[in-house]
Amino acid sequence: MSNTQNSSLRPSRMKRRLSRDGEDSPSSCEGPTDSCKRVRQPTVDSGDLPPDWACLPQEILLHIFQFLPLLDRAFASQVCRGWNEAFHMPELWRCFEFELNQPASSYLKATHPDLIKQIIKRHSNHLQYVSFKVDSSTESAEAACDILSQLVNCSLKTLGLISTARPSFMELPKSHFISALTVVFVNSKSLSSLKIDDTPVDDPSLKVLVANNSDTLKLLKMSSCPHVSPAGILCVADQCHGLRELALNYHLLSDELLLALSSEKHVHLEHLRIDVVSENPGQQFHTIKKSSWDAMVRHSPKFNLVMYFFLYEDEFGPFFRDEIPVTHLYFGRSVSKEVLGRVGMNCPRLVELVVCANGLRPLDEELIRIAERCQHLSAIGLGECEVSCSAFVEFVKMCGRRLSQLSIMEEVLIPDHKYSLDEIHWEVSKHLGRVWFPDMMPTW
Incomplete structure (x- = not known):
């Protein structure tokens, strides 16, 4: 395209830009009437509009409602007709307590x-x-x-x-x-x-x-x-x-x-x-x-x-x-x-x-x-019992790392000539392959 053609287009583009920016009006356009007719009307960015929640597809509503507690779901059903219809979708009533x-x-x-x-009245045939x-x-x-x-x-x-x-x-x-x-x-x-x-x-x-x-x-x-x-x-x-x-x-x-x-x-x-x-x-x-x-x-x-x-x-x-x-x-x-x-x-x-x-x-x-x-054996719990520290360490050593759960109350373990309560957790931890301490309260 020639330079002459390019220059002839510039005023038209400038006029349209001015019109969009609100700094001029179509009535001030110079040139043929057709140019003024082609001036674009102001547009609004769709991102500036508030979301229309009433137009959400029912599939999306169903997914959202499934995460809501029953009371919140009931409140949401009062927003509009579409949400009320979603509230009664059979899929929401398959599981109920x-x-x-x-x-x-x-x-x-x-x-x-x-x-x-x-x-x-409405959902007994949906309950599963x-x-x-x-x-x-x-x-x-x-x-x-x-x-x-x-x-x-x-x-x-x-x-x-x-x-x-x-x-x-x-x-x-x-x-x-x-x-x-x-x-x-x-x-x-x-x-x-x-x-x-x-x-x-x-x-x-x-x-x-x-x-x-x-x-x-x-x-x-x-x-x-x-x-x-x-x-x-x-x-x-x-x-x-x-x-x-x-x-x-x-x-x-x-x-x-x-x-x-x-x-x-x-x-x-x-x-x-x-x-x-x-x-x-x-x-x-x-x-x-x-x-x-x-x-x-x-x-x-x-x-x-x-x-x-x-x-x-x-x-x-x-x-x-x-x-x-x-x-x-x-x-x-x-x-x-x-x-x-x-x-x-x-x-x-x-x-x-x-x-x-x-x-x-x-x-x-x-x-x-x-x-x-x-x-x-992979899990053991002992409450109101007694076991010497030496016997307990031997037990853990024999069972090894398959003991995934070891819940022993602190008062169960009786210190002896080999181990005190301050020493036993290190020895037990070594055989378990993880840090272990006696329980202060039962976990079962």
Whole structure:
């Protein structure tokens, strides 16, 4: 382009620039009228505009709402129609926890009754992962049952009934509770996880559960359910071949149950949790055959057997006489040196051991035996016990760096001729490969 052409364009560009800058107006333009017509109108940078939150795509709103607490989500739903529609998107109601607490007996906030009505009316068929958290009051448990009774259009995958304090569900008339639970069992037909500890569930209701959910049930947790018999839990094991996790009281454990869980058509069990609880001093406990445990290990060689013992010292007679495949062992009450000696002899799969109390007789020999025989032990906690510093160092040396968790109260360790309390942490740290100090408070 020639210089003449370039120079002819400059005035036009200057005029447009002046117009944009507000320093001149189109009326002052010199030259053809067309030039004035082509002057650009003032523009506003889009970055200066406030964001239009009402125009957010629902996919983005859904992602944001999923991070909001329920109350904040409810407040946000009042902003505009679009946000209110987002509040009711089915994806937001797949997982829900009903908190049913009475102001007089709980400091926790309860789910508002109006919201409960709205959920039942508009979202009961969207609920999939549901839990009910109740306090110790009968009113809270009754409210939970009333909601369960209305979930006739539900298709739950998981259900948990959680009592923050006893007795709660156990105070309800048994028929009322069973009737409400049966509604879910019959209508869901796809339950995979059921947690119903401390409830009056019984054998007939378990049969209803099995009849409608036998192909999908994978986890059943039902400790402290006194109306269930060994025959009732055996029915579940016999027909729910996909069951991978089971938690129950020791009185429901039987040789027949272990054999059912070990059958060829049953999947490999992953976790079996047993609560061994003494309701009355001097209570008698039955014995499980070693052959039944052996069958379980052959079928599911990697399963975890977790056992919680809350017994008095004279009630341990039937336990640890033969080899038992326990992996995680917790003693919630005082346990004798003799029983801990049997643990060292007959628990070769032991991974974790917690002893809350023992007495004032040192556990040196017992601890060394556990280190020798329990080759997979990686976590140990000792509370009101006594161990000499030398024996403790030897124990740590034998277990080596596989001890990922070592929680020992300072008062457990008794200084001797080799180590004082000021010296022991250096020696233990050396064998663990990390800095270690005794605990001032228990961490379990």
